[in-house]
Amino acid sequence: MFALRSLRAVRPVLARTYATETAATAGLRLTFAVPHQTIYKDVSVTQVNIAAVSGDMGILASHVSSIEQLRPGVVEVLEAAGSKKFFVSGGFATMNPDSSLNINAIEAFPVDEFSAEAVRHGLAEAQRLANSGATEEEKIAAKIEVEVFEALQAAINAK
Numbered sequence: 001m002f003a004l005r006s007l008r009a010v011r012p013v014l015a016r017t018y019a020t021e022t023a024a025t026a027g028l029r030l031t032f033a034v035p036h037q038t039i040y041k042d043v044s045v046t047q048v049n050i051a052a053v054s055g056d057m058g059i060l061a062s063h064v065s066s067i068e069q070l071r072p073g074v075v076e077v078l079e080a081a082g083s084k085k086f087f088v089s090g091g092f093a094t095m096n097p098d099s100s101l102n103i104n105a106i107e108a109f110p111v112d113e114f115s116a117e118a119v120r121h122g123l124a125e126a127q128r129l130a131n132s133g134a135t136e137e138e139k140i141a142a143k144i145e146v147e148v149f150e151a152l153q154a155a156i157n158a159k
Contacts, residue, residue: 027044027045027046027061027099028044028045028046028047028048028059028060028061028063028099028100028101029042029043029044029045029098029099029100029101030042030043030044030045030048030077030100030101030103031043031100031101031102031103032075032077032086032102032103032105032108033102033103033104033105034104034105034106034107034108035106039086039108040077042100043079045077045078045079046060046078046079046080047059047060047078048075048076048077048078048093048101048103049074049075049076049078050068050070050073050075050093050103051070051071051072051073051074051075051088051151052068052069052070052071052093053068053069053070053071054068054069056073059093059095059101061099062099063095063099063101064095065095065096065097066094066095067092067093067094067095068092068093068094068095069090069091069092070088070090070091070092070093070103070105071090071151072087072088072089072090072147072148072151072152073087073088073151073154073155074086074087074088074111074155074158075087075088075103075105075108084110085110085111085112085155086105086108086109086110086111087108087109087110087111087114087151087152087155088103088105088106088107088108089105089106089107089148090105090106090107091103091104091105091106091108092104111155111156114152114155114156116153116156116157119149119152119153119156120153122145122149123146123149123150123153126142126145126146126149127142127146129141129142129145130142130143130145130146
């Protein structure tokens, strides 16, 4: 019995808490990479908004630790100088207890680099293939393209 009380006395109390102002001022440390390039490497940012499979979310310093699968959509990085938006086709975001966020994406491109006309054309072509008499495998691939083009079109329209 004495040993149990002693353990309780020295064991640190672990509990989930809300982000504190002090932790928020230290900043969120972002590393954002694709297979061929590192876009951000341990850079202090204010906030990152991601399009996760579980829903869109904003991440600040001291956010609860989690691993999120990214869906096709926008990753918005808010810095003191403004914000930058990247379209990602998928990947993972890992929030760590030390207020560091790691985003590993399959592909990521600045939203400003896309042509609205090219996206409309690509979406129409993907929809045509998805509804055609193609093989089942081709239809599935076309449906994935439709999902990506629709998310890209929404990102461009939100600029």
